[in-house]
Amino acid sequence: xxxxxxxxxxxxxxxxxxxxxxxxxxxxxxxxxxxxxxxxxxxxxxxxxxxxxxxxxxxxxxxxxxxxxxxxxxxxxxxxxxxxxxxxxxxxxxxxxxxxxxxxxxxxxxxxxxxxxxxxxxxxxxxxxxxxxxxxxxxxxxxxxxxxx
Numbered sequence: 001x002x003x004x005x006x007x008x009x010x011x012x013x014x015x016x017x018x019x020x021x022x023x024x025x026x027x028x029x030x031x032x033x034x035x036x037x038x039x040x041x042x043x044x045x046x047x048x049x050x051x052x053x054x055x056x057x058x059x060x061x062x063x064x065x066x067x068x069x070x071x072x073x074x075x076x077x078x079x080x081x082x083x084x085x086x087x088x089x090x091x092x093x094x095x096x097x098x099x100x101x102x103x104x105x106x107x108x109x110x111x112x113x114x115x116x117x118x119x120x121x122x123x124x125x126x127x128x129x130x131x132x133x134x135x136x137x138x139x140x141x142x143x144x145x146x147x148x149x
Contacts, residue, residue: 001028005020007141012047012050012087013093014141015096015100016107018050018051018054019100021055022051022059025055026055039051049090050090050093053094054093054097057094117135134147134148
């Protein structure tokens with residue numbers, strides 16, 4: 001049985017997708033004792049870390065999001081095969097997923113409208129000071145707007 005849960009590279013999967021992946025993995029593993037799950041990813045390996053850490057928490061291998069992230073990082077360091085969950089958005093989504101599991105976060109299915117973006121202060125990313133920000137907006141994982149620099 002092969003399931004494709006792909007999402008765009010350099011993005012964290014939507015919470016609904018993390019839920020679907022964990023449920024599919026759990027269902028498959030509990031169907032028969034000899035069943036295994038093999039994860040394949042062509043691209044940013046940190047995305048696999050999101051799935052592994054989420055499943056560890058989902059299946060109660062780890063009691064909390066922080067414990068799942070720590071355990072995964074230790075395992076990764078030991079085996080040196082998968083990049084740790086290092087992106088802030090990836091860590092944040094593991095915590096969001098933990099909130100869903102505990103019931104402290106509820107999913108909102110209502111539409112969300114972006115009316116404006118405000119940046120307070122100018123980050124100093126360049127040697128001369130300042131930065132040249134741009135904005136890319138996605139809807140359903142598809143880019144719908146990219147500003148000029």
